[in-house]
Amino acid sequence: MIEEKEIKHIASLARIGIKKKELERYQKELSVVLNYFEKLGDLDTKKIKAKGYITGMRNIFREDSVNDCDEDVKEIIMKNAPQEKDGYFKVKSVF
């Protein structure tokens, strides 16, 4: 079973606060699913390439240019911000 300290580590990487009493539940639930993944071990994939996109698509490029968005869009975006100042998102101090 996945260890308690590993759950704490993943949760901190994922920036999800978890309570002490939840640790055991996550250990159990994630372990069951991770064990299920073992099934793939039966399959020899040495000669197979890893693929992310499978419809034969190639890289698609566009000009790297700044495109301003409409004022009404901007207004809603800033209204959605928990904290805003002068049209900018306000972010708390990192330290």
Added chain:
Amino acid sequence: MIREIHNKLVNGDISSVGLTEKYFSKIEKEDKNLCAYLTLTKEKALKEARKIDKKIKNGEKIDLLAGIPVAIKDNICIQGEKVTAASKVLDNYIAPYDATVIKKLKEKGAIFLGKTNLDEFAMGSSTENSAYQKTKNPTDLSRVPGGSSGGSAAAVAADLAVWALGSDTGGSIRQPASFCGVVGLKPTYGRVSRHGLMAMASSLDQIGPFAKTAEDAAIILSSIAGKDKMDATSAASGGKKYEDFISGNIKNITIGVPKEYFGDELDKEIKDIAFESLEKFKKLGAKIKGIKMPNIKYALPTYYIITPSEVSSNMARYDGIRYGVSVDNKGKSLVNSGNLLETYLDTREVGLGDEVKRRTMLGTYTLSAGYYDAYYKKAQKVRNLLRLDFEKTFEEVDFIFSPTTPDVAFKVGENSDDPLKMYLEDVYTVIVNLVGIPAISFPIGEVKKEEKMLPVGGQLMGKWFDEEGLLNMVHAFEISNKK
């Protein structure tokens, strides 16, 4: 059905306002029990309906979808409207722009009734993971409608909308369509722009229609398909009118039937109904061919590695800084207190539901140093192997048939304590998303459970970008059922 309503509108037999009002009064009466809708947009809908009625009165030509009421899954953005993805973290979120599909439908004059319930961020197979309400199956209110697009499926099945949009990452259109007894199409990856659809697993997500008939699904697909500069993965459709391709002629078409899809997990009665459906296709002139797809059993574990991995990346944006709620773990606002890390941890602890957290953590694990090769990279390889299998299979057959699900709709609460059991609900559907092909679920019969006739869905999978083929197959099946 859409064409019929369209003709009535154009001939002046009914008005769009009258039709829209009729749907709202039905929703007001019936949705209390069904809980399909999260938000209703009555005022705007009636305003748009009046515009369409005016156009008709002035003798202007209107689109097939004009003036017809539709429901939209609440993970698709309509500018200026609340959009929650059924998550507490977006409880106060207003969509700043229209999804491309919405923009297209607005141009056609479609009438948006409201937004439908889903499993939070489309993660789930029963719509029980919504932070707001549990949608019920219209056939039996003690059962789930399937998920994640359960609200859209239930709304169409109960005729609380003429049609609806959903999204499908591993079966989220097809499985609820099957459970509710409607047609649900998952288009080829890239067929429909994902711009404005809240991302869950970006290499798998696709928007598609719920409808009462294959012809309706075809009309809808024609309106939403195509290349979009806002979604680099979208493909050109050349303005194809899918409804023009459904002749109902399926002579000499070969349907492959993989024995792996008819194993012990499949309900006996569903198996019988599936074989009866194949007989119907045979009578219509199709050839049935038994095929072997031994790697199918690897699809589900592969899916549940790739999806959480992509989920963990996509969910990072819900951080309490740029949008959504920003709260401490007692639910109090963090706007004027706390530091940055606390804001992240608390907002995500309180704002995200259990399944979203589970998948985000699972994905963080499978992508983390030391595990990446064993999980994610391995899964990407299997994904490619499955694609090669399908390429080969499609040299022999035109379509692949299976039941959509191994069983009929389950009871509310039946699977909710066991995440893996819930994942197994997707056993027949996930492979389609992994290989990127289109697939459709359509009603093929009913199974009696506790005095209720529960719908059974059949699934047809087609070659990449052959949506017209799938729609034609289902159209042929529907006609033969009417005779």
